Amino acid sequence: MTRMNEMDQEAHFAKKFTNMKCQRVKVDDSSPPALEDEAIEVQHLLAEPKTDHFSVDGVLCLGKENSSKCSEIDGFSYGFDGGMKRNIGGLHPNITQGPDDLDLGVLDGFLDEVDEVDDIHAANDFSGAYEDFILDIELAEKVSYLDYAPREGSRLRNSSSESQSPGCSGISNGAVGMSESSTATLPESESKNGWHQKTVKCKLRRSSVDKWDSQEPAEDSVCPTSDDLEDLGGLDDDAMPLISLVSGKNAKKVVQAAKVGTSLRQKRLRKPTKRYIEEFSELKSKHEMERQNNLSATSKDKRPKIRSHNELHCEGALTHTPKEDSSTENFIQATSKGTVDPSHLRSKPVSARQTNSSVISNGRRWSIKSQNEPHQMRAVKSAPKELSFTGPSAQASFESRPRRGRPKKPLPLSFLESEDDESEDDRVKKRRYKKSNDRRKHQRMWTTPEVMKLIDGIAQYGTGRWTDIKKLMFSSTAYRTPIDLRDKWRNLLRASGAQKRKSNKKEVEEKLKDVVRSLPSSVFRRVRELASLHPYPRFSPGGRYIRRKKN
DNA sequence: ATTAGGG
DNA sequence: CCCTAAT
Numbered sequence: 001m002t003r004m005n006e007m008d009q010e011a012h013f014a015k016k017f018t019n020m021k022c023q024r025v026k027v028d029d030s031s032p033p034a035l036e037d038e039a040i041e042v043q044h045l046l047a048e049p050k051t052d053h054f055s056v057d058g059v060l061c062l063g064k065e066n067s068s069k070c071s072e073i074d075g076f077s078y079g080f081d082g083g084m085k086r087n088i089g090g091l092h093p094n095i096t097q098g099p100d101d102l103d104l105g106v107l108d109g110f111l112d113e114v115d116e117v118d119d120i121h122a123a124n125d126f127s128g129a130y131e132d133f134i135l136d137i138e139l140a141e142k143v144s145y146l147d148y149a150p151r152e153g154s155r156l157r158n159s160s161s162e163s164q165s166p167g168c169s170g171i172s173n174g175a176v177g178m179s180e181s182s183t184a185t186l187p188e189s190e191s192k193n194g195w196h197q198k199t200v201k202c203k204l205r206r207s208s209v210d211k212w213d214s215q216e217p218a219e220d221s222v223c224p225t226s227d228d229l230e231d232l233g234g235l236d237d238d239a240m241p242l243i244s245l246v247s248g249k250n251a252k253k254v255v256q257a258a259k260v261g262t263s264l265r266q267k268r269l270r271k272p273t274k275r276y277i278e279e280f281s282e283l284k285s286k287h288e289m290e291r292q293n294n295l296s297a298t299s300k301d302k303r304p305k306i307r308s309h310n311e312l313h314c315e316g317a318l319t320h321t322p323k324e325d326s327s328t329e330n331f332i333q334a335t336s337k338g339t340v341d342p343s344h345l346r347s348k349p350v351s352a353r354q355t356n357s358s359v360i361s362n363g364r365r366w367s368i369k370s371q372n373e374p375h376q377m378r379a380v381k382s383a384p385k386e387l388s389f390t391g392p393s394a395q396a397s398f399e400s401r402p403r404r405g406r407p408k409k410p411l412p413l414s415f416l417e418s419e420d421d422e423s424e425d426d427r428v429k430k431r432r433y434k435k436s437n438d439r440r441k442h443q444r445m446w447t448t449p450e451v452m453k454l455i456d457g458i459a460q461y462g463t464g465r466w467t468d469i470k471k472l473m474f475s476s477t478a479y480r481t482p483i484d485l486r487d488k489w490r491n492l493l494r495a496s497g498a499q500k501r502k503s504n505k506k507e508v509e510e511k512l513k514d515v516v517r518s519l520p521s522s523v524f525r526r527v528r529e530l531a532s533l534h535p536y537p538r539f540s541p542g543g544r545y546i547r548r549k550k551n
Numbered sequence: 552a553t554t555a556g557g558g
Numbered sequence: 559c560c561c562t563a564a565t
Contacts, residue, residue: 467554483553
């Protein structure tokens, strides 16, 4: 599985870049010699973005210390970085441990964070768009020079220049801001001024899509989308602006002919639905967030993958140090607001991780051995579910996470639209909506220490006073609500057999049994004790109401 | 706002 | 975990 994925990735990357190259070359060739001034401009523009090489450069940078030496191409390296991360993220679920629910747990923290992740996406998208944006800047100026709707022109320029510097310095705010300003420009594109706006739009789209699909093995280059093609008279969005600059419609045809091959192929390759892509990106986001939230070892499993992945692309080209992913980390850190310093994580030697994992696997213990251990457990999660627990540090970091409310936002119908014909704006919106709506249940694994605390709390307060228990025993864990506590207790009762429910339901019983198995028997002893002491459903098995004890 | 109970 | 009803 792992193997295959990696290979896919590799092949995919290769193909992608090849495609890009082809496009540019063809465009170049087809540029009519007429209008030499413009042609030169075009040449310049074409030469400017060394897209074909930036990947390599980016990787190199990655391998190095993310030092300032790379600053010139930082934008690119970041962009690439984003791609890599997504790749890894996407890769992970497949390559990690086996089946069952464990991955759900690993992923869980992420879904809630999607909003924040959005920023990351934005940043990444932008960095991807960066190179093209350079072009756009020049274009924009040209445009305004040509007296196209001055307001728009200046607008464009503003957003461009504003973003230029931050983009280069590769810091989150800048990047995000930029991407936002750029997107803000898009909606205006419907006005008559026509092509230059479209130009920007398409370019942005194209680059972001490139980055985007680079994450997904099954997904291939998807530069032009149907709507674009229609809008622009069937022109490749890459070729379009340049050609337009040169000589308008005649050029269009030339280019159209030239790019037919690549375009068609790209179209054909575009199989996965947007839905699919989105899903994937969310998963990725989750992974990214998880890396931030669990300062220590969440990635016990992931990390090695990252390494290997990088190796795949960098091998021989550079000597990569243990810090090879530091740039990645830094980027994330810079990008998100409430970020935990991932430094431990970086510096954590492999040996330590291995040690921890072994410790975990042998399992059942009540006492906390080390602060880091819990994270390992959560990350590994192949260990019995209830066995793992969340350490204070992780709790703290999760605590800072805003409590997710229930979305309940009405789902726009456009959301369900078929994918192929929708404007860029729609697509952007869609993505946004998806994020807010599509967030699934974020399940948090109950760790043994948590269960213990819960039991203690119940012993103290009895059932029914969940808020008190929450406040007292779980004051540090924001993600456990009183209701959660109650639910967990309910489950414990059922699992411990203290609840003489209709035991006929073998199916359910069986499922609960594994939960039981993963928890120390001592826990269940207590559960049973408490069950009799504080019967949860206030009705005893006999059906009589039992009054709750008041402490 | 909190709890109970069902999905 | 989510939702609703009841308190």
